[in-house]
Amino acid sequence: MTIGINEFIIASSLLFLIGFMGVLLRRNTLIIYMSLELMLNAVNLALVAFSRFNQAMDGAIFVFFIMTVAAAEVAVGLAIIVMLFRKKQTVSVDELNQLKG
Amino acid sequence: MVFNPNAVNSAMFMIVVLVATAGLFVLLEAYFLAILQVLVYAGAVMVLFLFIIMLLDVDKGDDLKLGRRKLSLLARFFGVCLVAFLIFNSFSEVNLPSPDLGTVGDYPGIESGIDFSTSAKSFGLILFTKYMLPFQIIGFLLLIAMIGVIVISKKQKTAE
Numbered sequence: 295m296t297i298g299i300n301e302f303i304i305a306s307s308l309l310f311l312i313g314f315m316g317v318l319l320r321r322n323t324l325i326i327y328m329s330l331e332l333m334l335n336a337v338n339l340a341l342v343a344f345s346r347f348n349q350a351m352d353g354a355i356f357v358f359f360i361m362t363v364a365a366a367e368v369a370v371g372l373a374i375i376v377m378l379f380r381k382k383q384t385v386s387v388d389e390l391n392q393l394k395g
Numbered sequence: 396m397v398f399n400p401n402a403v404n405s406a407m408f409m410i411v412v413l414v415a416t417a418g419l420f421v422l423l424e425a426y427f428l429a430i431l432q433v434l435v436y437a438g439a440v441m442v443l444f445l446f447i448i449m450l451l452d453v454d455k456g457d458d459l460k461l462g463r464r465k466l467s468l469l470a471r472f473f474g475v476c477l478v479a480f481l482i483f484n485s486f487s488e489v490n491l492p493s494p495d496l497g498t499v500g501d502y503p504g505i506e507s508g509i510d511f512s513t514s515a516k517s518f519g520l521i522l523f524t525k526y527m528l529p530f531q532i533i534g535f536l537l538l539i540a541m542i543g544v545i546v547i548s549k550k551q552k553t554a555e
Contacts, residue, residue, distance in 0.1 A: 297422070305419070309412070324402055324448055328409050331440065335416055338432075346423045351517060355526055357428055358518065361435050362533045366540035368440050372447050373544045379451050 302343035309336035323375055323385040327368075334364050402448045406441060413437045427515040 309332060316329030338357045345353025379385055413436045420429035522530050 302419070302423070309416075322402060324444065324451070325405055328405060328444060331436075332409065332412065335413065335436070338428075339416055339419060342420055342423050342425050342428060346425065351521055354425055354428060355518070355521055357425075358431070358522075359529060359533055361431060362537065365435055365440060366537050368443060369544050370540050370547070372443055373547045376447060376451070377547055385451060 299343055299347045303340060306336045306340040306343065309333075309339065321386050321388055323378075323387060323390075326387070327371055327375070331364065331368070334360060403445065406445050406448060409444075410437050410441050413441065427518055 313329040313332035313336060316332065317326050320326055320329065338360055341353040341357050341360075345351065345357075375385060378390065382390065384390070414433060417429040417432040417437070420426075420432060
């Protein structure tokens with residue numbers, strides 16, 4: 295049984311879809327954030343698969359950069375969420391509507 | 396993961412997904428990235444997430460209203476089926492063929508110059524030659540993120 299690039303792309307699409315549904319359906323900011331990470335991961339998987347099957351190193355390097363940026367992003371985003379919670383005592387996006395006109 | 400009302404359970408499932416992705420990286424012969432995935436994501440990022448979830452204690456308002464009972468029954472059914480299949484597969488005569496990566500296609504028009512390689516050495520080589528500027532920018536970005544987080548958390552302390 296050989297695994298071609300199609301299987302990896304399907305798996306990556308499924309992961310992306312799950313993350314997307316999480317962003318759409320959930321109301322908890324932390325879970326939404328985790329779903330965003332999941333989407334980044336799906337893209338990473340697709341990039342590595344393409345990189346491996348095209349015999350080119352650039353995709354793998356790109357995944358390296360994406361991981362770094364995601365780590366920095368998580369640190370900053372979680373700090374913002376903690377501050378938001380201290381101010382509003384909630385992390386539900388339904389109640390965080392101060393920007394609504 | 397998405398349908399679980401408990402945030403801590405969600406995070407645990409997320410860790411499982413990340414480790415599984417690392418396994419897929421291993422299958423794709425990207426060993427360095429797999430190690431990086433486990434270290435950075437499962438090790439650092441998810442610990443941070445769990446810390447914040449436990450710190451904020453946000454499990455009170457459940458928001459999702461789906462047929463959770465049916466969904467969990469379905470998931471249990473699939474889980475039992477999978478375990479039974481795996482046990483049967485590993486102890487019976489007829490085994491699944493072991494997975495095997497397809498051969499690399501010969502795609503014309505791709506000229507990156509650097510071949511895909513499994514060793515961490517090639518990563519270093521490329522990072523310090525072709526991708527030198529992005530590498531530096533990434534380092535600077537991490538510094539900015541660190542300073543930003545410190546500023547964000549400090550401001551709040553003085554305001555209180």
